[in-house]
Amino acid sequence: MVSSVETLEFQAETRQLLRLVIHSIYSNKDIFLRELISNASDALDKLRLESLTDSSLAGIDTDDLHIALEVDADARTLTVRDNGVGMSRDDLVDLIGTIAKSGTAGLLEKIKESQDAATAENLIGQFGVGFYSAFMVADRVTVLTRRVGTESGTRWESDGEGTYELQAVDGLPVGTSVTLHLKPADSEDGLADYLSGSKIRQIVKQYSDFIRWPIRMAPEQAAAEGESAPEPETLNSMKALWARPRAEVAEEEYNEFYQQISHDWLAPAETIHMRAEGAFEYEALLFIPAQAPFDLFSRESRRGVQLYVKRVFIMDDCEALMPDYLRFVKGVVDAHDLSLNVSREILQHDRQIHGVRRRLVKKVLGALKDMQAKDTERYAKVWGEFGRALKEGLIEDTDNTKALLELVSAASTHDPEEPTTLRAYVERMKDGQDAIYYLTGETRAMVENSPHMEALTAKGYEVLILTDPVDEVWVDRVPDFDGHRLQSIAKGQVDLDGEADGDEAGDAEKAKREEEFAGLLPWLTDALSAHVKQVRLSSRLTTSAACIVGEAHDVTPTLEKMYRAMGQELPTVKRILELNPTHPLVTALRTAHGANAQDPALAEIAELVHGSALLAEGGDLPDPARFTRLLTDHLARTL
Structure with missing residues (x-):
C-alpha cells in the first residue's frame, strides 16, 4: 500500500533563510558536507544516549554506529547516511520545515547586515540550521528516515523553493539518509566535483576528522569479478x-x-x-x-x-x-x-x-x-568581547570575587584611549586617597561631562568610567579592592578637601559657608520637597551650579530604569540636590532669598536649578512642559 503525498509550505522565516543560505551566505560550498556530517553525528550520539537511559530501547544494537557516504556518479547523487536516532514525521516538520527557535528575526537581520561572508557563516553555524546549506550544491534533497522505536518511516523531499513533500514509507531501517541530487557540474554556481572521492576525503579531513563516529565511504573501484568486495574506507581519525x-x-x-x-x-x-x-x-x-x-x-x-x-x-x-x-x-x-x-x-x-x-x-x-x-593586546580584545559577561561573575560568584576583580578592565580619566585595571588604578592613587572613585552612566561622553566630575578632575583624581548596564549592579556588591572601597562620586559625601589634606583652614572655610547659606538651604529643601529629600552645599562642583546625588546605598536612576524596564516597580527614591556655593546663580539666589524670601519667582528659579541638574546627569524631568515654560519666561524677563 502506497501512502499519499503531503505538500507543505516552509515557514516564512525558513524561506527567507533558505534564500540567504543558497544565494548569499556561504562563500565556501564545501561547508554543506561538514554540516550534514555534524547532524549525523548528533543523531548517533542521541541514539547511544537513549539506548542507555530508555529501558524500552535496551535491545538496540549500538555496536556499529557510523556515518556512511555514498556516491552515485551516474545519477549525480551524494548520500549522507547514519544509523542513529532517526526522525518522525513531526520531527521533520519541526526541525526542517520550521525554525522552531526564538530570535529568528534577529538572526536574519544580523545576517543581512553582515558584509563579511565569514561572519555570516559563523552566525548560521551557531544557530544550528546548517541542513539548508545542502541546497547550495543540490537542486533537490531527499530525506529518508525512521525514528527508533517506531515501525514506519518518512520520506521528505524539496527543491528548496518554498514547499516540501512528506510521505509515509514502510521498510526503512532506523536512522536517516540525506540524498543530494547535485546540480549540473557546469552550472553557473561553479560547483566543485563532489562526486570525487579525493574531494570528499579532503572535506572530511578538514572539517570532520575529530567526529567520534567512523565516517565511511565505499571504495571508488568495484571489486573485480570473483574477488571479495573491498572494505569501506574510514575517512576520519576519531581521536579523542x-x-x-x-x-x-x-x-x-x-x-x-x-x-x-x-x-x-x-x-x-x-x-x-x-x-x-x-x-x-x-x-x-x-x-x-x-x-x-x-x-x-x-x-x-x-x-x-x-x-x-x-x-x-x-x-x-x-x-x-x-x-x-x-x-x-x-x-x-x-x-x-x-x-x-x-x-x-x-x-x-x-x-x-x-x-x-x-x-x-x-x-x-x-x-x-x-x-x-x-599579552595585553590579546587580553584587551578578549575583555572587549566578554568583559560584560565576566562582570556578571562579580554578582554571582562570591568565591572568585578577588580573581575577577583582578581581571576587570575599565575606561578611566587617566587615559582617554587605554582602559585600566583596578590594580593599576590603585598604584596611581594620590597620597592620602583612600577610595577608588567611579561614575556610572550610559556613555563615556555623558560621564565625562557630568557635573559630578568637576572637582575630582580639577584636583587630579582619577575616576573610573563605567558604562555597561551590569556595572550599575556589581559595584554595589563589591565592598572594596585591595582594601580600598569603591566610591561612586554621585552618591554619598565626597569630601576631597578632607581627604587631600584635612587642614584646619579648609574646615573653617566650610563652616563659614554653611553659616552663609543657613537660611537658603532649609527653604530650598521645603520648596523642592516633592522631588528631593535635602538641599546641601557641595564640595564636588567647580563650574556647574548644582548636581543631583544619592545616599550611599540608594539605587541609581539608571538601575531604577533597568528594573522598571524588566517590569519591576521600585518605590520612588528622593535624592539630594547639591549646590555650588561659589556659582554666581547660587550666590544671587542666596542674596535674593535674604532680601525677600516670599518672592514667588524664587520658587520657580529653584525648580529650574533642580531641573537643570537632572538634565545634566541625563535624567528625566518630572514635568518637561512646565520646565520649558518657566525657562522661557525667565529668559524673556532678562531681555
Missing part, C-alpha cells in the same frame, strides 16, 4: 583529542577541534588542556573564543560545555560544569567516574561535579590572568 598528552597535540588540531564543536571558524584566543587524577578523574579541553557569539546575552543561547563519560557522549551544554558568566567557554569534559545514566537534575546536586566546576572556573580565570600579564 582531550585524552592525548598536550605535547602530542599540534595547535592546528586544537583549532580544528574547536571549530567543530563551536561552529566558530576563527581560532580560539586561548586553549586550556587539563587532566585531573585522584578520587575523581577527568580530562578537560576548554577554549576561550576570540569573538563573542551573536546570542551571548540571549536567554536562549547555548550555555555550558559538552559532557562525556569515558568517551561516551552524555550531553551538550552541561550548565552544571560552568557558571553562567563563563557561558562563552566552549569545550569538553570527560569524566571517568560518573554514571552513564546521569541527568541534568542529578548533576546540579552532585558533589563531585561541583568540585570539577570549581577547578574548571579557577583554571579559566587563571588562564585569563596569565593572558592579561603576558
